[in-house]
Amino acid sequence: MPLMYxxxxxxxxxxxxxxxxxxxxxxxxxxxxxxxxxxxxxxxxTYDYAAEFLPQSAGIGPARWAGLVDDFAAPxxxxxxxxxxxxxxxxxxxxxxxxxxxxxxxWPSSLTDFTVAAxxxxxxxxxxxxxxxxxxxxxVHLYYSVLDWHHPDWRYAISSSQxxxxxxxxxxYAGEQLRELATxxxxxxxFWFDGTWDESVKAxxxxxxxxxxxxxxxxxxxxxxxxxxADEHGARHRDSNGALMGDYFSGxxxxxxxxxxxxxxxxxxxxxxxxxxxxxxxxxxAEVARTHKHPLELLEQLVxxxxxxxxxxxxxxxxxxxxxxxxxxxxxxxLGAWLETNGACIYGCGPADxxxxxxxxxxxxxxxxxxxxxxVTRIPVSGAIAxxxxxxxxxRNATAVATGRPVPFAVRDDRTVRFEVDRASVIPxxxxxxxxxxxxxxxQPEVNPDL
Ligand SMILES: C[C@@H]1N[C@@H](C(=O)NCc2ccccc2)[C@H](O)[C@@H]1O
Numbered sequence: 250m251p252l253m254y255x256x257x258x259x260x261x262x263x264x265x266x267x268x269x270x271x272x273x274x275x276x277x278x279x280x281x282x283x284x285x286x287x288x289x290x291x292x293x294x295t296y297d298y299a300a301e302f303l304p305q306s307a308g309i310g311p312a313r314w315a316g317l318v319d320d321f322a323a324p325x326x327x328x329x330x331x332x333x334x335x336x337x338x339x340x341x342x343x344x345x346x347x348x349x350x351x352x353x354x355x356w357p358s359s360l361t362d363f364t365v366a367a368x369x370x371x372x373x374x375x376x377x378x379x380x381x382x383x384x385x386x387x388x389v390h391l392y393y394s395v396l397d398w399h400h401p402d403w404r405y406a407i408s409s410s411q412x413x414x415x416x417x418x419x420x421x422y423a424g425e426q427l428r429e430l431a432t433x434x435x436x437x438x439x440f441w442f443d444g445t446w447d448e449s450v451k452a453x454x455x456x457x458x459x460x461x462x463x464x465x466x467x468x469x470x471x472x473x474x475x476x477x478x479a480d481e482h483g484a485r486h487r488d489s490n491g492a493l494m495g496d497y498f499s500g501x502x503x504x505x506x507x508x509x510x511x512x513x514x515x516x517x518x519x520x521x522x523x524x525x526x527x528x529x530x531x532x533x534x535a536e537v538a539r540t541h542k543h544p545l546e547l548l549e550q551l552v553x554x555x556x557x558x559x560x561x562x563x564x565x566x567x568x569x570x571x572x573x574x575x576x577x578x579x580x581x582x583x584l585g586a587w588l589e590t591n592g593a594c595i596y597g598c599g600p601a602d603x604x605x606x607x608x609x610x611x612x613x614x615x616x617x618x619x620x621x622x623x624x625v626t627r628i629p630v631s632g633a634i635a636x637x638x639x640x641x642x643x644x645r646n647a648t649a650v651a652t653g654r655p656v657p658f659a660v661r662d663d664r665t666v667r668f669e670v671d672r673a674s675v676i677p678x679x680x681x682x683x684x685x686x687x688x689x690x691x692x693q694p695e696v697n698p699d700l
Contacts, residue, residue, distance in 0.1 A: 254458035255480045255488030261517055262496055266438060266470040270497075271517060272597045272616075273341035273388070274555050275588070278521055278564035279331075280346050280392075280529040281374075283317040283353050286569035288533035297537055300566065301349055301530035304398060311399045314351060321368040326571030328381035334565075334573060335387050338581045339588030341596070342388035344441045344562055347375050347430060349392070349530075352399025356433065360426050363399055379434045388438040390472065391430055395423060396444025406448040416449050420456050427460055431467040439472030440464055441499070451483040461495065474499035474519070497560075503527065505550055506557055508611065514600045519560040522550055524580060531566035531574065541576055544583035545676070549626045551584070551595065552677055556611035556624075558599045587677070590651040594622035594679045603639030610634075610677065622650065625678040628670050638664045641687045650679035 261267070280301060289300040296306035304314050335343050348354050356375035357366035365374050375391065382389050397403045402419035404412045427440070444450075445457070457478045464471050475486040478494030486500050487493055493516055501520035506513040523529055524547065526540040547563060554561040563584075565577050573581075588595060594613050601612035601621045610625040625634055638644065644666050647656040659667045670678065 250489055252480055252488055252490065254454040255484075255490060256492035256494045257458070257461060259492060264470055266472060267496060267517070269388070270342070270438070270472055270560070271599075274560050274595050274598065275340050275551055276342040276344055276390070276519070276560060276562040277335045277338055277340035278344050278392075278529070278562045279378075280349065280531075280564060280566045281571075282346055282349050282355065282530065283314065283321060283351060284349070284530040285567060286317050286320050288531050288569065289528065289537065290534065295534040295536070297534055299528045299530065300532040300537075301351070301528070303530075304351055311352075315363060315399070318353070318363070318367050319369065320569070321365070322370055323368075323372070323374075323569070323571040325568075326372070326374070328377040331378065331567075332381040332385045332387060334578075334581055335382065336385050337585045338563075339585045339592065340387065340563070342390060342438065343378075343382050344390040344392050344439075345375065345378055346392045346394075348394055348397070348426070350394045350396045350398055350444055352397040354426070356430065358426055358429060360422055360429065361400075375430075375434065379437060383436055389434075389436075390439040390441045391434065391437050392441040392443060393423075393427060393430070394444035395442060395450055395477075396447065397423070404449045407452055412449075416453075420453060424456070424460060424463070428463060428467065431464050431471070435468055437468070437471075439474070439496075440477070441474050442477035445476050445479070445485065448483075451479045451485060454479040454481045454483065457494075472496045476500070501559075505553055505561075506559070508553055508557065508606045510557070511600070514558040517560075518558070519562050520550070520554055521562040521564060522547070523564045524577065529564050529566060531568045533568075538576070544580045547580060548584050548587055548677060552611045552613070552624050552626065555595050555598050555613050556600060556606075591624075591677070591679045593620075593650055593681065594624055598622065603642070605637060607634070607636065621682040621684050623647075623668075623680045623682060625670060625674070625680070626676055628672055628674065628676065628678075632672055633667050633669050635661070636666050636668070636682075638666065638684075640664075643685050643687045645683040645685055647683070648681045650681050651675075656680055 284301040291307040298306045354364035358364050379389050402415040404416045407413050461473050473495045475495035476499045479485050480488040482489045497517035505520045524541050525537050551561045598613040599616050601614035604612040609627045613622045649656050661667050
């Protein structure tokens, strides 16, 4: 159907900025704001829902919530240390909350007083972070919530002409804030929109279309996630003709596509995940802490995302004082150390066409060289992994990525090779496979099942 405000382009973007985003594969999400101070508790009561939703969980009105501005002193906030932590994690880009649902702005916006400028130290958090990350070669995306609990003209739905006038004022405010962000920080790489699921926003597809145009006019090549967009019929992420809006699909929140689902490999996408089961802002509650994911679970999510052609955006919620909690530093050390020696199977990689999900782990392939990687995350009880090869494919040799040492393997039949895996191996265990196409006339592979 003809659309005025649908997808602005067809198919994957192939410009340098998007190729870099695709190559990066691994980003660090940062949720930091007023919610980081109470960290899930209010007036002595702990609410186990997401810490950044505390105003809703505890019924705290905007005026009382704004009282936290005086407590946002952030004595431990050190942008250089944050940038070093992102580098140690192995993240190639960072997405930082400039304004979350509570409406508090981490940059000194001229459009409102509800910003860091009103805090005791008045630092331009976004400006200092953009400088520090960029100086370390880490790209920055700015998170912006369209949903805004603080602004008096925010509406969840439009049910009167007064609502419409108010919400139009809100959308003008948000549009001017986004212009301000793109103008103040022109070297950010992209914008990550959130809070766009309400009827009021879905009814304003033209506004979302104009925002995408404006941001890409102010910052040529800027990357915008699909969550910003609705078309004139209220269709989100994909327009009413099914075309992806924005530059990558961003509907996977705290979940990944099924490892069998190869349909997702048709487009760029990013999944965002948390270390706790469900809190993006720092949550100090013992019950929430009990459900933190193991670092290797998060690492497996990264490998799974890459095997399906997506990026993983792993969230960290610094504490109210600007420091990171020990459990987050553990994740940084575990993932950073593994990526230091095994990053070849992640960065610049994507799905290995023709190699089906094996169950003991994931296949990735280097988008440039075609090198195939078998990444083992579950060692079978037999202590060996079987690889089902694509048609007319031969494995010439195999190397352990972490050590560079050749790895013996048995050719069981025309389509199967088998690796013995040391059960004491550190997993995920990555093998680099040098493969070649066999034509049918070539001799059958030498079978050596006893190896
Ligand atoms: C990236 C995350 N999105 C925000 C959020 O509101 N998630 C809750 C939610 C998740 C899915 C549909 C509607 C609402 C969370 O607070 C994080 O910022």
